[in-house]
Amino acid sequence: MVKNVYLKNVATLKLDSNKCIGCGLCANVCPHAVILIGERLARIAELDRCMECGACVVNCPVAALSVNAGVGCASAIIHSWITGEEPSCDCGSGNSSCC
Amino acid sequence: MNQKESNCAPTTGTESANSAEKLESCCAAVGRNQQAAQGCSPPKAEENSCCPPAINHRKAGYRIEPFVKGWANMPVGEIPVIERKLKAIDYRGRIAMRWGIGREQYMITPGLYAIGSPNPQSEVLVSANYKLSLDALRSSIEGIDAWILVIDTKGINVWCAAGKGTFGTDEIVRCVHMVKLKNLVEHRRLIVPQLGAPGVAAHLVKKGCGFTVVYGPVRANDLPDFFAADMQATAVMRRVSFSLLERTILTPVEITMLRRQILYVALALMLLGGIGSHVFNLAAAWTRGSGAVFTGIVGLLSGSILTPMFLPWLPGRAFSLKGAWIGLGLAFVLALSLFSTSGLLNQTALLLQVTAISSYTAMNFTGSSTYTSPSGVEKEMRLAIPCQLTAATLALVLWLWAAF
Secondary structure (H helix, E strand, O other): OOOOOOOOOOOOOEEOOOOOOOOOHHHHHOOOOOEEEEOOEEEEOOHHHOOOOOHHHHHOOOOOEEOOOOOOOHHHHHHHHHHOOOOOHHHHHOOOOOO | OHHHHHHOOOOOOOOHHHHHHHHHHHHHHHHOHHHHHOOOOOHHHHHHHOOOOOHHHOOOOOOOOOOEEEEEEEOOEEEEEEOOOOOHHHHHHHHHHHOOOOHHHOEOOOEEEEEOOOOOOOOEEEEEOEHHHHHHHHOOOOOOOEEEEEEOOOOOOHHHHHHHOOOOHHHHHHHHHHOOHHHHOOOOEEEEEHHHHHHOOHHHHHHHHOOEEEEEOOOHHHHHHHHHOOOOOOHHHHOOOOOHHHHHHHHHHHHHHOHHHHHHHHHHHHHHHOEEOOEEOHHHHHHHHHHHHHHHHHHHHHHHHHHHHHHHHOOOOOHHHHHHHHHHHHHHHHHHOOOOOOOHHHHHHHHHHHHHHHHHHHHHHHHOOOOOOHHHHHHHHHHHHHHHHHHHHHHHHHHHHHOO
């Protein structure tokens, strides 16, 4: 299978290994296998695959992870530049409550 | 009872195998009426599930959803039993949806649904109130009896809603309380789709309603294997894919999103095409204008359809760069074929125009992709947008100049 990879060294994901308790939930919820559990604790194995969805951060019970989560969507970001609102998926999906 | 049984009888030849099976489950249900009296068993669900939506559910101003095939009478109330198989109307709706038609009507009412003949030990699957999400779920869990808790995500799919937080901890907790899930099931487990995780904090759901979140696979059609493996997802089940088919399905979205801009630009080009040494010429407006609209559409299709389809094989990592390459390639073909006699100014304008449009629309496909990060997209945009604007402006200037 051809791998889809995006820009290098831009993802803002950070892991504080001192806080990690090795519960493994972050590795479970990551849709791109960015985090793996090795030696009982989590480690960031493939930072460049991170899409900053925030699933691992939200599910970490000890707040060992951090990321500037958001939507990786150009039109949402343009919309937020113009309106000053947070970028969101809504506009892309044409939901009437938003646009 | 007799009347209801007769409702379940096989009617046509093609459906008979299926109906016979249903009939059996109906009759089994009748035989186990004693259990029903205890109030925690599903016989009535089975009995109802094989009959068409009962006439006593008619209510002025309401319409029964086509995917509801009956009701399960449970201690917590009547629960709609949904169809597993998608019908023609579901497929038609899906196609219309991809082209942006009737998007607002594609919500389903949040609440608890049943699939098959679930009982108090059956798992609870959490889903979004977006019709395509529920369709994907109900059509891929053949042979599994379960409860489906549809939470209110304002008609947005699981992943997008999770990113926004509407598919989230608070909404799950609210719905669990609302449908009195504790009175319905004996276990305390919720199967949440993995892509819901950006909005759901498993530990906070547990705190809020006492239910443990188990993250299911990314794709609903892996659920049967997931359950067969004692609710363990393999590494593949946990990974998001972005196959050729998945990319192609999403391409119309980009075009429908831009349709207003496309119309304005096309009109402007037709008008500007008439400007020349003779001030304004209608024939020139037609030939030059329609030529520019045509090449613009080539750029649009290049960025919004070809680039997504060939995405992994195009050089570069930034979507705008991938789109620029394929746009430039097409522009060269056009400049050397259809537009080979239009002169160097027009040809240069064509190269710039098609490349810029293709690059811009390809960049917009980041919104449909399953792997672009906001930091990456923003970085890409800060570089790409000035380039695209410069190219487009230059193209316009050269094109207008060529008329004099």
